[in-house]
Amino acid sequence: MGYEGIGASVRRREDLRFLSGRGIYTDDINRPHQAYAVIVRSPHAHARIRGIDASAARSAPGVIAVFTGADMAAEKIGGLPCGWQVKNKDGTPMAEPPHPVLAVGKVRHVGDPVAVVVAETKPQARDAAERIVIDWEVLPAAATIQAALQPGAPSVHDDVPGNVCFDWHLGDKTAVDAAFARAHKVARLELSNNRLIPNAMEPRCAVGEYDPATGDYTLWTTSQNPHVIRLLMGAFVLNIPEHKLRVVAPDVGGGFGSKIHHYAEEAIVTWAAGKLKRPVKWTADRTESFMSDAHGRDHVTEAELALDDEGRFLALRVRTLANLGAYLSTFAPCVPTYLYATLLAGVYTTPAIYAEVKAVFTNTVPVDAYRGAGRPEATFLIERLVDIAALEMGMDRVEIRRRNFIPKDAFPYQTPVALQYDSGDYHRTLDEALKAAKWDTFEQRRAEAARRGKLRGIGISTYIEACGIAPSAVVGSLGARAGLYEVANIRVNPTGSITVFTGTHSHGQGHETTFAQLIADRFGVPMSQVEIVHGDTAKVPFGMGTYGSRSLAVGGSAIVRASDKIIAKAKRIAAHLLEASVEDIEFKNGMFRVAGTDRAKSFAEVSLAAYVPHNYPIEELEPGLEETAFYDPKNFTFPAGCHICEVEIDPETGEVEVVNFTAVDDVGRVINPMIVEGQVQGGVAQGIGQALFETCVYDEAGQLLSGSMMDYTMPRADDVPYIQVGTAVTLCTHNPLGVKGCGEVGAIGAPPAVIGAVVDALRDYGVRHIDMPATSHKIWRILDAGRQRLAAE
């Protein structure tokens, strides 16, 4: 056994299970007498339901029951709740229209659930679902932000005229206006941030079960946060008290945010299981995933950056329209507001910032957090605008960044948009990235590519993000209807092995390895003696789950705090056993030792004494060795870094090839470098996906045109080059590990670097900006227009 503690690239322990097909995912769970649910979904973007005739379905072979929205309404089943309330500029709360589990009265997007058929087999449920006859009154749809804001646009919700959910702002408008009035130059940009469909490898699945003997409900679900689902579904939707509801999220095959949210199907199977006294399973097929998993991004933004005559940023003004889709998904309102506008300072000293965000309902799938959630939108905007500012000023892209960086001695740094950055060294990540990417010799590579007939470009992004969410009181004051602490329970077993129950959830991140390394480091025991348990509300204390790159910063800190409690108690036991004063006991490498002597007890001996308390200070100390800690972070953490991308464009076809990608990230202290590298590479792959390939397309009627893998372009292995990953660490100052988070940095930092490279490659064509995705088709149009212009001249 080699070193397994902090800093060791230990191979992921969970991968043997995943790669050998032995993972247990929700769809692998089958209960005795299980029935199968198929959801009948709206084929229309917007339609009134005049009537539903389910008689033929009810009499179809194998059918156990058919339920509609009316059936749920009759039992006073609640709507799906929203976990965050944003306020309008005038202080009034956002519009919060109902989100029924099954549609009542009308449907609002293609894929909106209308009815559920439960049958003995899935094919029978499918057959019966086709026999349900719905009398539709098809209504005109508002399929895009622009369409929804047109005068006279169809109202997605009858009680939200104009389709505006909230009209929110942040920052100091007066200061910004004043700064623009004295600006030397203003860089302007209009852009869209393309709508994405998450596409986790594992489609969503839910199995509900009810035990009539005890009245207990169990839900197995593909979730990133089973306790949150238990709270939301139990308390707000189904009225099941939490002690009678267990939610289990077993192995989960990717989430990227899309499995944070509480979805209708979870409530449907749990409720139906109770009604029918039988377990009920629903598994999405990929088509359903496209039309029912919450989508991501989808902004339209105008921004202006005021500069002085030396290229220093004076002020930033941003107006964003954000698409929320047809309903408020669980955390939708915070994504385009507190996870977006608060990041608009970036890594720069811009003294005045004012952002307005209007969030809009449309007849599309709800939009919510997707890897990065708000921060990729902010980063793309800032970094594109900084590139344009460099053009306006005739300055080098690197130099303008350096000139505006927050210096490393300025921390803690208060931005004008609410956040206080605790640490960072942006010059260092920049320098290391420039060196690793061979920025200085790029022109040689451009010339060499030109000889091969290719247009080569280089792009850079110096991003920051906020993660490790979040201080509960702070987010509470901003509208969160939850606390965002994390919990760890550490159970030392009598023979000294350790079971850790964490409130975070691993769905690809490798927590079972990273957290075990933390414990191995803390207790001096081999990782083989450590088990990490997560994802089951019956086992784990109330925790908040995994999203926003929070697991190590918040969940890991809770593990440290619980470890401290264990060690403190174990020292008292050891002091008793060693007949020494507790102040004299040192704990190191798994041994409790009386300082300066060779008298020692091993961790296992002390554990055994705790559970077999024959020789034990029983008057002053309880037996046992198990501690729980809840950790509420003092601040967000602020990973930052520099991503550099090189592309080559085929001028004949417009195809873009990413030929080099370098990421140097400051993610705080690194526990497992191999896992960090994997997380960054995965995030960058998704960032490249957004920049070059992925986009969700609705037609005017609200039909989803990119509704399958045939039409939605996911990045593939051959689209992604080797990604060179480096880290340049500054420690987080406010959590015990000094960690910041690494899960989202790739998806945040990469898109502007890729687009910057594409724009640079096309610099002779008069291009200042290209919206994502920069498809070959889009680039060909630019090239073609350029050639025609040249021909005309």
Add this chain to the structure above:
Amino acid sequence: MYEFAYHRPASVAEAVKLLAADPEAKLISGGMSLIPVLKQRLARPSALIDLGAIPDLVGISVSATTVTVKGRTTHAAVAASAEVRRAIPALAELASHIGDAQVRNRGTIGGSIAHNDPTADYPSAVLALGATVHTSRRTIAADDFFTGLFTTALEPDEIVTAVEFPIPDKAAYVKFPNPASRYAMVGVFVAKGPMGVRVAVTGAGAKGVFRHAAMEEALAKSWSPEALEGITTPAENLTTDIHASREYRAHLIGVMAKRAVAKAG
């Protein structure tokens, strides 16, 4: 998938008999197009007649002048065949880039051309090489075989038994894949030989695979990429979708054709 009856005949004659007896039955070869359609419940055949147990339908034979690929021969087999690589390397290479490894190990030439998906690769080779399609009852010239989107000259109870390709002097296939599906968004097969000079375009035509007369004429005069300079493709008969406008497809036909000629040498 809806329920269907399943037959596994041992001979072509038996398969034809089953097919003739049930107009709602469908042949299944590799199933690479049919199975997804069934899974999505977009087709409801009464029966599937699986050609998988008919030994006569598999194999490749090469003569001095032709390559004959039997109907149930997989793409992987064509791609890996040393004889095909020698005789018509362009055909082996085309086969090696159809779908992915799983598709190539299941999908068959007969299934591909009988289905006549407008974005499939094989129809361009059949058309550009002037192949002859052998069926359970006759032979059909390539020019007569592909009649429109997902339609062919095959009668309802007719089965593709083999495709006979004349060996060209020069041939090559270049495709621009659809970024999402990786089917051909534009694929151009060029050939020169006993079949004359022929250029077939797949992926782009609103009515499926087609020959490009202007390019054929130019290449017949001078077999070189430069000969295609200035030859445009009218966009009106081309497909337009969220991935590519018809104008972009028209442009790509020109680029792919030049690259194909260059590659053919």
